[in-house]
Every structure is written in C-alpha cells, then in structure tokens.
Amino acid sequence: MTPAEWPHGRAEIEALLRERRLERVPPSTENASALIAKARRHLTTAETVASTDPDIGVDALHNANRKALEAVLLDQGLRTTRDGGHTAPYVAAKAQLRTSARGARPELFVYEVVRRLRHGADYASYEIHLSAADVTDNLDDSRALVEICARLVGHLPAFRPNAR
Numbered sequence: 001m002t003p004a005e006w007p008h009g010r011a012e013i014e015a016l017l018r019e020r021r022l023e024r025v026p027p028s029t030e031n032a033s034a035l036i037a038k039a040r041r042h043l044t045t046a047e048t049v050a051s052t053d054p055d056i057g058v059d060a061l062h063n064a065n066r067k068a069l070e071a072v073l074l075d076q077g078l079r080t081t082r083d084g085g086h087t088a089p090y091v092a093a094k095a096q097l098r099t100s101a102r103g104a105r106p107e108l109f110v111y112e113v114v115r116r117l118r119h120g121a122d123y124a125s126y127e128i129h130l131s132a133a134d135v136t137d138n139l140d141d142s143r144a145l146v147e148i149c150a151r152l153v154g155h156l157p158a159f160r161p162n163a164r
Helices: 010-018 029-049 054-075 088-096 106-124 132-152
Strands: 022-024 078-080 098-100
Touching: 010 022, 010 088, 029 054, 029 132, 054 078, 054 088, 054 106, 054 132, 078 088, 088 106, 106 132
Parallel strands: none
Antiparallel strands: 022 078
C-alpha cells in the first residue's frame, strides 16, 4: 500500500506527528500483540474488582482501552508521546477506524467515556464516587473495542508519511 492509498486518517496522523503527540518507531506486531494480551487481562481485572473497588475497575478499563489503541498504533510503527498523553491514541483511532466518511466506529466512544470517568474520579474532584455500575456499564463496550483492535493487529501496513 502506498502512502496515497492509506485507508483513513492520513492527515490526522501526520498532524499528530508534526505536533509531536505521536512519534514513529519500528513497527512491531509482536509487541502490539503483547499489549492486546495486557488489555484483555485488564478487562478481567475490571470485572473482578467492579463491586469492591470501582475506582480500580475504571482504571483497569481505561488501561485496557488505551493499550488496545496503542497496540494498533505500534503495529503501524507509531507511538504516543508524553505530549500525546491519553488523548492521542483516541484521536488517531477515530481518524483511522472510520466506518464511513460520516465518522468513527461507535465502539470507539467507550474510550472517551471511560477516560472521563477516570479523570473525574482521579483529578477533578474527590467528591466524585465511582460505582460498580460505572465499570459494568462500560465493560462490554470496552471488550468490543479491545477485540476490534486485536483483529486489526497484523493487518494494517506500516505508516509511511507523505514525502515532502
């Protein structure tokens, strides 16, 4: 696949690279697969602790979602930088994993839902109390996101920027 034939999101990925929110690294399907395995373990953790420690459950969901998106990037030779934080993987995935010209796959939306829950509980206010429902209500959608990413690993070409 040539750069001009890149599936979706070329402009967004190149912008993230220019902004230093993403960086290029050697593509690694092996390491991407290891991240998927970790993401799956985090889902199990989230389910296990949902009723006893929902804060950790939401953290585990967030880590599962983030590692799944990072796996897709790593397989393409891309990695989030410190400046990219926890939003760059979502921006990249939203750009690349479109179902049509209209927008991103609905399965991706759980990423932002869980990220905001986690952020709110950890940073916004100590008065925010997560419940088991915050975990269980997002568990199936997080599983779907991880499995979509798992199916993509090994099937997307390495990202090659347009020549300038």
